[in-house]
Amino acid sequence: MSHRSFDEQLDSLFEAYDKGQAGKRDNRENALTEEAQFLASFVEARENVIRPTLEKLGSKLRARDHDYSINEGDFKPPHGSRAAADEAFIRMRIFMSHLKDRTRTEASRIPFISFTTDHRLRKVIIHTSDYTEVGGSVTKLGQFDINQLNPIFIQEKFLFLFSQLARK
Numbered sequence: 001m002s003h004r005s006f007d008e009q010l011d012s013l014f015e016a017y018d019k020g021q022a023g024k025r026d027n028r029e030n031a032l033t034e035e036a037q038f039l040a041s042f043v044e045a046r047e048n049v050i051r052p053t054l055e056k057l058g059s060k061l062r063a064r065d066h067d068y069s070i071n072e073g074d075f076k077p078p079h080g081s082r083a084a085a086d087e088a089f090i091r092m093r094i095f096m097s098h099l100k101d102r103t104r105t106e107a108s109r110i111p112f113i114s115f116t117t118d119h120r121l122r123k124v125i126i127h128t129s130d131y132t133e134v135g136g137s138v139t140k141l142g143q144f145d146i147n148q149l150n151p152i153f154i155q156e157k158f159l160f161l162f163s164q165l166a167r168k
Contacts, residue, residue: 034122035119035120035122038117038119038122038146039075039088039117039119041146042088042117042124042146043074043088045146045149046072046088046090046115049149049150049151049154050090050115050149050154051070051072051090052151053151053154053155054068054070054090054092054113054154054158055070056151057092057154057155057158058070058092061094064097065097066094066095066096066097067094067095068092068093068094068095069092069093069095070090070091070092070093071090071091071093072088072089072090072091073086073088073089074088075087075088075117075119085119087116087117087118087119088116088117088119089114089115089116089117090114090115091112091113091114091115092112092113092114093110093111093112094110094111094112094113094161094165095110096111096132096165109131109132109133110129110131111128111129111130111131111132111136111161111165112127112128112129113126113127113128113129113157113158113161114126114127114128115149118143121143122145123143123144123145124143124144124145124146124149125140125142125143125144126140126141126142126144126157127139127140127141128141128157128160128161128164130161130164130165130168132165132168134168136164136168139164141157141160
């Protein structure tokens with residue numbers, strides 16, 4: 001049996017709890033700050049590197065009678081009944097020259113390359129899809145640091161996608 005009074009024991013436990021929570025609070029605030037900085041860096045890279053590179057590639061597509069569209073979305077934290085956040089992204093859809101109707105809404109059959117954030121890991125995930133009417137697959141090319149996203153890197157990923165499409 002302890003020689004300390006109940007109040008002393010309880011105060012000691014309160015102090016231990018407060019001390020432990022203070023460290024967790026500080027770590028959480030640091031993590032949230034780092035996530036916000038990462039997301040801001042992605043938005044900057046999307047505006048200054050990714051989109052201009054994709055648009056340049058898109059002009060090459062149009063020169064060969066293909067077409068493209070680019071859409072993007074911003075990060076939204078979990079909301080309502082959604083437990084997961086909506087990550088920031090940019091996606092380029094490619095409409096091959098043989099397609100008569102380029103306004104299709106069936107996005108699952110349209111090839112694309114996308115750059116999507118993972119705010120927890122502070123990485124950008126790149127996916128490509130070579131799906132067309134004859135089938136295909138979605139490929140995760142990996143998780144990358146924002147500083148890896150330069151025009152040459154993006155062009156290499158685009159070449160990978162188009163090499164898959166050229167085989168069809």
